[in-house]
Amino acid sequence: MSIGPPSHWAASLKREWMLYHLGDPRFAFMWDAPPEDEWVSFDCETTGLNTKTDDIISIGAVRIRGNRIMTTERLELLVRPEKKRLSADSVKVHRLREQDVAQGLSADEAVMQLMHFIGSRPLVGYFLEFDVAMVNRVLFPILGMGLPQPKIEVSALYYDYKFQQLPQHARDSRAIDLHFDNILKDLNLPVWPAHDALNDAIMAALAFLKLRQLKAG
Numbered sequence: 001m002s003i004g005p006p007s008h009w010a011a012s013l014k015r016e017w018m019l020y021h022l023g024d025p026r027f028a029f030m031w032d033a034p035p036e037d038e039w040v041s042f043d044c045e046t047t048g049l050n051t052k053t054d055d056i057i058s059i060g061a062v063r064i065r066g067n068r069i070m071t072t073e074r075l076e077l078l079v080r081p082e083k084k085r086l087s088a089d090s091v092k093v094h095r096l097r098e099q100d101v102a103q104g105l106s107a108d109e110a111v112m113q114l115m116h117f118i119g120s121r122p123l124v125g126y127f128l129e130f131d132v133a134m135v136n137r138v139l140f141p142i143l144g145m146g147l148p149q150p151k152i153e154v155s156a157l158y159y160d161y162k163f164q165q166l167p168q169h170a171r172d173s174r175a176i177d178l179h180f181d182n183i184l185k186d187l188n189l190p191v192w193p194a195h196d197a198l199n200d201a202i203m204a205a206l207a208f209l210k211l212r213q214l215k216a217g
């Protein structure tokens with residue numbers, strides 16, 4: 001009896017193990033096969049940069065289908081912080097005040113909406129590791145695990161693209177500027193006001209599509 005290629009067999013085993021240990025079976029859909037050529041770009045704004053003690057205050061996400069950003073299929077949520085108050089410094093960054101988020105969703109409800117919006121689609125973002133860590137802190141008590149989808153870091157795609165353009169002798173010595181605004185400007189993409197979750201998600205999606213196009217070309 002054929003059981004298929006080892007990699008397929010291992011992936012199937014891992015999926016079954018994860019589903020068996022899933023804390024809430026209503027979210028088994030996250031392990032389904034993703035729609036072809038679809039991704040979700042997402043971003044979080046937070047009370048600070050500590051993934052253990054700071055809180056999410058807004059989430060922005062947008063679906064990508066083929067070579068198009070589906071701006072009509074977007075998610076924009078305000079989230080009520082549970083532990084941290086908004087400091088004056090953080091308000092200067094994301095321009096969200098206490099009264100703006102006071103009537104927001106709880107972190108649990110916001111993350112559940114995000115999971116349904118994402119489905120099983122791979123995730124795209126800039127500094128994605130941070131956003132995923134913030135979401136996973138909310139998810140673990142609910143599911144016993146974090147977001148399972150493949151994750152695509154825009155700055156890593158950009159680094160690979162720029163590295164290949166460097167002459168051989170400079171590949172070990174020349175720094176590549178991975179600041180988000182530099183990436184966007186270098187790719188001739190619009191730079192919108194940063195630290196707005198939906199804006200950042202759309203800009204990351206634009207960079208992702210441009211880098212895919214450049215790699216294919």
